[in-house]
Amino acid sequence: MNLWNRLMCYSRRRSPWLFHMNSGSCNGCDIELIASLTPRYDAEQLGVRLEGSPRHADILCITGPVTHNAVNAVKTVYGQVCGPKAVVAIGSCPATTNVFIDSRTLDGPLNRHIPVDVFVPGCPPRPDAIIQGIAAAAGILAERAAKKPVAEQTTEPAVVPETSEVKL
């Protein structure tokens, strides 16, 4: 592995930018994710930044049991995150659909729709567990950089074709 690739691995591990997406969560895990960025837990020490746009993100944090309404949104946002990327499923809902199992409004769990790299179980998980999950996902990103040269990474596992016009 040459110097540039090693630097790239190191930088990817040190600078995970998140995009947070709610796929029908009760808001419990969303609050815990925000709590992990607040002064008590301070995930910015690891270089974590919560980004406004999925285009900027490396790690997609998804909460919630994936309702029928949210399926297409999840796939679109997953396609909008530029590679290399990792997905962290926060809470028990995206992992197993939790107490909502067998509900007719759900289309979960999450890994039926997109590949998930790290599951952080809990209802809700503690902020330290979320930070640990994000750190693990950043490690996975660095490993991907180590295996493949950067130029060979493909852009698109975009599941839903994007349109340039936004319908309001």
Next chain:
Amino acid sequence: MNLTTALARLLIFPGLLFAVPAAWFFLWVERKSVALMQGRIGPPFMQPFYDFIKLLGKSTPPRTGVAGTLMKAWPLIAVSAAAGAVGLLPVLPSFGGFEGDLILLLALLELPSMCIIAAGFSSRSIFGEIGSAREAVLGVSYNVVFLLAIVSIAASQHTFRLEALALLPPSFLRYLGIAAILICLPAKLHINPFSLPNAEQEIYSGPMTEYAGPELAMWELSHGLEWVAATGLVATLAGPHVTAWWLGVVIFVALSFAVVILLSAVAAATARLAIDTTVRFYWQCTLIFAVLAISSVLFMRFRS
């Protein structure tokens, strides 16, 4: 100033070789000081560098057509304009020929925000367009005050050459002008309370919403270079003139650092204002002082 010194100024100090690490350093100082003021520990020292390298290694969505080419061009234009603005700052003494010109510096400082406006509209994202519209409105508001302040400084010292301005003894009016520039800087650098164009979470990322990978890295770099150029402008105008060039460099860096800390403190202490409040702030409250400054300058010129 011959070609060699001009190139040295553009490429080494205070140009690219100094400006790029300084841009990363100022971005880190901003994040770290905000974190310390909020009772956090904050990002490690090399964080902006890691972010830059990581963004270089990310892929970008395929872009086609004229709009795609333009989207790739805007961040590069912004970076080169900001780097040119830093290179113009008269930190080192020059020997005749072309000297830092205030009007050119202002034009180069304005170019990155023009690029941001154009980038938001050419990305064709609705959030980008909202962000660009806000940036344009903000520009119309703060630039009046900013330009009036600069013009009043220049008119009070009878020159538009930055080098001559830095050499002249400062007057009371110059400090008034510097205060007006300081009020405009948060809007120019898109930090709180005027972080309207790139309002995170509110309109996703504003004009930057569709940018990814190396293009986003260029935007981050241009933002850092704008920090260096804007704080450097204040440092040049406010700093005392010293004969030893190394002392001048030290004073320049120290004053820039102090301005960064001041702006970060303001950013940490305030929340984002609405666009109408911002426009009212600049047009109603601040403009009065700028008009006062320039009218007193004109009055003094007619008296003398």
